[in-house]
Amino acid sequence: MTKKHRLLRLKAQGPVRTCVICRQPRAQRRLYRLVREGADLRVERKKTLPGRGYYICRDGECLKIFLAGRRRLGRSSLTAAALDQQSLEFLRAGMDGP
Numbered sequence: 001m002t003k004k005h006r007l008l009r010l011k012a013q014g015p016v017r018t019c020v021i022c023r024q025p026r027a028q029r030r031l032y033r034l035v036r037e038g039a040d041l042r043v044e045r046k047k048t049l050p051g052r053g054y055y056i057c058r059d060g061e062c063l064k065i066f067l068a069g070r071r072r073l074g075r076s077s078l079t080a081a082a083l084d085q086q087s088l089e090f091l092r093a094g095m096d097g098p
Helices: 003-011 060-067 085-096
Strands: 016-018 025-027 031-037 040-044 053-057
Touching: 031 085, 040 085, 053 060, 060 085
Parallel strands: none
Antiparallel strands: 016 025, 031 040, 031 053
8 A cells, every 4th residue: 555545544534643753644533642831741632722732653662762752842852851740640651551
């Protein structure tokens, strides 16, 4: 299947976003959205907050890379160190979950 066909198939499932870690397009519902609030980052569950959103795959590998601090988000200098405590615990629980 070509890249174009995969993307069309994804679009049929709803909005498509790209993970900032692995750069793979995925259905938005299969990604965590992180929102910048001042100098902090937080996980947004309802996807309603305004502002720049960063998307990360819910699979373990992308979360591990991000939480280990080996990647920053886009061109910004934001890393996992900028996460608030509640968001950090939520993402760590997601690594252990289904």
